[in-house]
Structure formats: structure tokens, C-alpha cells
Amino acid sequence: MTARTGFGSGAGAGAGSGYKAGAAHVAVVGAGVIGLTTAFRLALAGHRVSLHATNEATGPSWVAGGMFGAYTEAWPGEEVMLHLGAASLGRWLPLLEDLEGVPAERSGILTGKGTVLAGVDAADAADVASIAETTEAHYPGVLRPVTRRELRALEPSLAPVLRGAMVCDDEWSVDNRQLLSKLAGACRDLGVERDYGKVADVDELREGTGADAVVVAAGAGAKDLLGLPIREVKGEVLRLRQRDSSESRPDRTIRARVHGRPCYLVPRTWGLAVGATEYEHGHDLTPTAGGTRTLLDDAATVFPGIEDYTFSEVTAGLRPYSPDNAPFIGTVREGVIAACGHGRNGILLAAITADAVLAEIEGAPLPDAAPANPGRLA
Structure with a gap:
């Protein structure tokens, strides 16, 4: 993968496939709010998506309070999180409209x-x-x-x-459990393939599925899958x-x-x-x-x-959590993208994370997500 060309030779692309021309096949690991939102955004954009997790949404996404606390969570020295949160907050209402098919003010999730x-x-x-x-x-x-x-x-x-x-x-604020349910249903409706097997190696997953890219949105599990300090x-x-x-x-x-x-x-x-x-x-x-x-x-x-x-x-x-409390969003190595380490802000940051992954797949990385580059701590 290169940032300029993106992925365009996915096995799912082509006439009659149901995917847009030049679509990529993306395997998403993790079915929490980050994984589901990313799968939804990718599938809505016309890509072939498979979702890999041993169960439905659990963990911190299920437990969460559901706040979009972009500004009231600010803290001196953590300005990266402030800017990421503000950028993500601005993306949430359009995302909810895409998800529910009604104006945001009529959302049943807010x-x-x-x-x-x-x-x-x-x-x-x-x-x-x-x-x-x-x-x-x-x-x-x-x-x-x-x-x-x-x-x-x-x-x-x-x-x-x-x-x-x-x-x-x-x-x-949102009802996080309603959000997860709506995202899961929308992914099914968009044809996202679901696999409940345990993922132990992302390279084996990519080879076994024929995916152009693997997105690791497995929360703390990304530590073992990617070797990131979480x-x-x-x-x-x-x-x-x-x-x-x-x-x-x-x-x-x-x-x-x-x-x-x-x-x-x-x-x-x-x-x-x-x-x-x-x-x-x-x-x-x-x-x-x-x-x-x-x-x-x-x-x-x-x-x-x-x-x-x-x-x-x-x-x-x-x-x-990452060492500097900011998430890891972006390419780790060829064909492998991180979307993890969001700490207590997974609900808030799901929108910008999904858009950043989509932008990475389509070859035009999102500038707003650049401070979350996984290589920043190397």
C-alpha cells in the first residue's frame, strides 16, 4: 500500500459484485464501537468488508457512558486529544444521519x-x-x-x-448500547461479512481472507496483534x-x-x-x-x-491507553492499519477514526488524524 494510490484491486470489485469499481477488501478486527463504525463507513463507501471478532460488542464500548466530551475533557499538555476530539465531534451528526436515515435532531441514539x-x-x-x-x-x-x-x-x-x-x-451524549446495536444492524444490511473466529495473527488473516488490508480495532488486544504499547x-x-x-x-x-x-x-x-x-x-x-x-x-x-x-x-x-493517551490511527506496515488505543474516548473518537481509516484505504490520509500516527512513539 502507498498513501497516494491506496487499495484498488480488491477481490470483491467488479461488475455485479455489489461493490464500487476499484473497491478494496478490508478485514476489520474487533466489534466494539471503533470496529463497527469503521466497518460501517467502509461498507457505506462501497468497499467489501469482513468483521472478525469472537463475540458481539462487549468490553469498554458496552460499559461506556456515551459522552461526546470533546471540549470538557481537555487537559493541559494533551492538546492532541483536544483537537482529535473536536474534529471527531463535528463528524458525528452526519454519521448518525447516515446510520439512522433521519435528521440528527430526530435521532433515537442521542x-x-x-x-x-x-x-x-x-x-x-x-x-x-x-x-x-x-x-x-x-x-x-x-x-x-x-x-x-x-x-x-x-x-x-x-x-x-x-x-x-x-x-x-x-x-x-448517546446511548452507547443503542449505537452499537444500530451499527451492527447497518453492517449486516450493507453486506459486511461476519466471522467469529479468534484472530491470532493479522498477516495470516490477510492471507487467509485475501484482504487488501487488515484494520486492527481490537482495543487492548492490539498490543499482542501489533506489538503496540497499549x-x-x-x-x-x-x-x-x-x-x-x-x-x-x-x-x-x-x-x-x-x-x-x-x-x-x-x-x-x-x-x-x-x-x-x-x-x-x-x-x-x-x-x-x-x-x-x-x-x-x-x-x-x-x-x-x-x-x-x-x-x-x-x-x-x-x-x-497508549503511553501519551492519544490513539493509534494509521498504517503500521504494508496492508495493516491500526485503529486502537483510544482510552476513555472510544465513543467520541470513533467517527474520526472510521473516516481516517477510509481515507487511508482510498489513498488520501486524513490530515486531522496525523497526530495519531502509530509511528510517533518510535
């Missing part, structure tokens, strides 16, 4: 618009200010400060203890259902700092997703009592009404 960012104590407020300063330096005006009175008018159910609040009107970071997320007697949930995503700990509340039609713990504990997928207690305590500090909600679920996922 669950909320807007984010509140706030802290509990003085140190938390200082962290919020750091996020705001970093974002403002690159995207002026996307965050706006609000007083406690203004915050009370916007989200009356939040605790008055919150301080230093900022509001972002340009972020969204570590697993455990995160726990709760799901709580609103009862008839419960106080109404916030309309926006609430991202809070609670005595130094991050806590988010993401709206769902049935209640709230609450997250997330984050710690390195090996390959451990077991939720803990301590993690659950901390999330519940912090969520109640931010939104006291949550104490009347019913406890529906606690799950844990392993987020795949």
Missing part, C-alpha cells in the same frame, strides 16, 4: 445536548479552570462560565455546592433507573470534580449512567464494592436526588 462542568471544592474549581483555559486557548467561546444562580436555572436538580461551573452547548485501565460505570417518585434527572451531561475525583452523570431515557472509576489493576473485569460506593457517594454529592433511583447495573471495562 440522549442529551450540552455539558455542565463544575467542581465541589476549591481544588476542584481550579481543575475546572485549567480545563477551561486549555479549551479557550484553542476554541474560544465554546465554554461559557455560569454563576450558581444561572446553573440553578439551567439544572435545578443539582446540588448548590457546585462551584466554578462552565457550560458547553456543543457537546452531546495498557489496560479499568473503569467501572453504574446505571440507575429513575422511579415515578424520583426527582427528574439533569437534562445535560454533568461532568464534576468531587474532591479530586472525576464523576459524570450522563442522561438516558430511563435514568442515568454514572462513572467512572479509573485505575490500573491488570486484566480485572470484576466491579468492586469500593468503586461502586465511591461513584454513588460522588454522584449524590452532585445530584442528591439520585438516592431515590433504583440500582440497575454495575459493569467494568478495560480501556486501552
Whole structure:
């Protein structure tokens, strides 16, 4: 493969094949949000796609809160992630329209618009200010400060203890499980071939399938498949259902700092997703009592009404992080493309990752994704 010519001699191309002229055959490894979104984008563009994973979407994509936190996740020194997130956010609404076939404002996947960012104590407020300063330096005006009175008018159910609040009107949240279901269904409708065998070697997969390229979107599994430096970071997320007697949930995503700990509340039609713990504990997928207690305590500090909600679920996922926290997106070697290492931002970054892989396949690499080049750490 070369960046200028791309792939064009796929076995699936040709008259009567159902694929566009010059189509490539692409094997995608991984059926989480990155793999499914990439397969969808490739198939929609007329390429032949096969999807390889031992099960349907599980892992961090299933556990996730579903936030498009492009601006409110900014942190000094991680400007690459800020720019990648902003670029991906702008691609999501068109992607959802392609996926659902209706205008984005009628999407059944979107669950909320807007984010509140706030802290509990003085140190938390200082962290919020750091996020705001970093974002403002690159995207002026996307965050706006609000007083406690203004915050009370916007989200009356939040605790008055919150301080230093900022509001972002340009972020969204999605029901990640509905998103995964819709993507899987769309891939089937577009003729994406599905294989449930375990992939142990990408070169053998490419040879065995006759694929022009293999895209590795296997999360932490990409460490063994590609030799990339990816570590697993455990995160726990709760799901709580609103009862008839419960106080109404916030309309926006609430991202809070609670005595130094991050806590988010993401709206769902049935209640709230609450997250997330984050710690390195090996390959451990077991939720803990301590993690659950901390999330519940912090969520109640931010939104006291949550104490009347019913406890529906606690799950844990392993987020795949790179050493610099930015993903790996791009060619690793001839015929092998990485789409992995997205950390806690897999949902947000799925849109730009899929577009970047499509651009790579078609021979015109996406400039917005260049900072995520897998060779940057060599």
C-alpha cells in the first residue's frame, strides 16, 4: 500500500459484485464501537468488508457512558486529544444521519445536548479552570462560565455546592448500547461479512481472507496483534433507573470534580449512567464494592436526588491507553492499519477514526488524524 494510490484491486470489485469499481477488501478486527463504525463507513463507501471478532460488542464500548466530551475533557499538555476530539465531534451528526436515515435532531441514539462542568471544592474549581483555559486557548467561546444562580436555572436538580461551573452547548451524549446495536444492524444490511473466529495473527488473516488490508480495532488486544504499547485501565460505570417518585434527572451531561475525583452523570431515557472509576489493576473485569460506593457517594454529592433511583447495573471495562493517551490511527506496515488505543474516548473518537481509516484505504490520509500516527512513539 502507498498513501497516494491506496487499495484498488480488491477481490470483491467488479461488475455485479455489489461493490464500487476499484473497491478494496478490508478485514476489520474487533466489534466494539471503533470496529463497527469503521466497518460501517467502509461498507457505506462501497468497499467489501469482513468483521472478525469472537463475540458481539462487549468490553469498554458496552460499559461506556456515551459522552461526546470533546471540549470538557481537555487537559493541559494533551492538546492532541483536544483537537482529535473536536474534529471527531463535528463528524458525528452526519454519521448518525447516515446510520439512522433521519435528521440528527430526530435521532433515537442521542440522549442529551450540552455539558455542565463544575467542581465541589476549591481544588476542584481550579481543575475546572485549567480545563477551561486549555479549551479557550484553542476554541474560544465554546465554554461559557455560569454563576450558581444561572446553573440553578439551567439544572435545578443539582446540588448548590457546585462551584466554578462552565457550560458547553456543543457537546452531546448517546446511548452507547443503542449505537452499537444500530451499527451492527447497518453492517449486516450493507453486506459486511461476519466471522467469529479468534484472530491470532493479522498477516495470516490477510492471507487467509485475501484482504487488501487488515484494520486492527481490537482495543487492548492490539498490543499482542501489533506489538503496540497499549495498557489496560479499568473503569467501572453504574446505571440507575429513575422511579415515578424520583426527582427528574439533569437534562445535560454533568461532568464534576468531587474532591479530586472525576464523576459524570450522563442522561438516558430511563435514568442515568454514572462513572467512572479509573485505575490500573491488570486484566480485572470484576466491579468492586469500593468503586461502586465511591461513584454513588460522588454522584449524590452532585445530584442528591439520585438516592431515590433504583440500582440497575454495575459493569467494568478495560480501556486501552497508549503511553501519551492519544490513539493509534494509521498504517503500521504494508496492508495493516491500526485503529486502537483510544482510552476513555472510544465513543467520541470513533467517527474520526472510521473516516481516517477510509481515507487511508482510498489513498488520501486524513490530515486531522496525523497526530495519531502509530509511528510517533518510535
